[in-house]
Amino acid sequence: MTLQQNIEAVDKARHALENHCLCFMCIQQSTRYVVQLPPGYQPRFVSCPFVAGKAKALNDLMQALEHIWQLYGITDPTTPAPDTITPIYG
Numbered sequence: 001m002t003l004q005q006n007i008e009a010v011d012k013a014r015h016a017l018e019n020h021c022l023c024f025m026c027i028q029q030s031t032r033y034v035v036q037l038p039p040g041y042q043p044r045f046v047s048c049p050f051v052a053g054k055a056k057a058l059n060d061l062m063q064a065l066e067h068i069w070q071l072y073g074i075t076d077p078t079t080p081a082p083d084t085i086t087p088i089y090g
Helices: 003-018 054-071
Strands: 025-028 032-036 045-049
Touching: 003 025, 003 054, 032 054, 045 054
Parallel strands: none
Antiparallel strands: 025 032, 032 045
16 A cells, blocks of 8 residues: 555545544544544543554544444434433443
8 A cells, every 4th residue: 555545544534433423522642543422422432542554543443433333222323412321331
């Protein structure tokens, strides 16, 4: 993969992640990405180091958000956060 293709892959993955309904804020730290979920959702944050590459880390975070989304049983992306916070483990 060329440098330009890598940059495009990272931009595309970050754009997709930032547009996910459970992504309240995406922060790039020095060694990882951290995604904050909207108020009312647990866990409050998910993170992934970019040891294997930034595009892979962003795709892994997208999969984590999709998993959380399925745990809440959300079928409509416009569904508001639940009134009560239910811890999700696992």
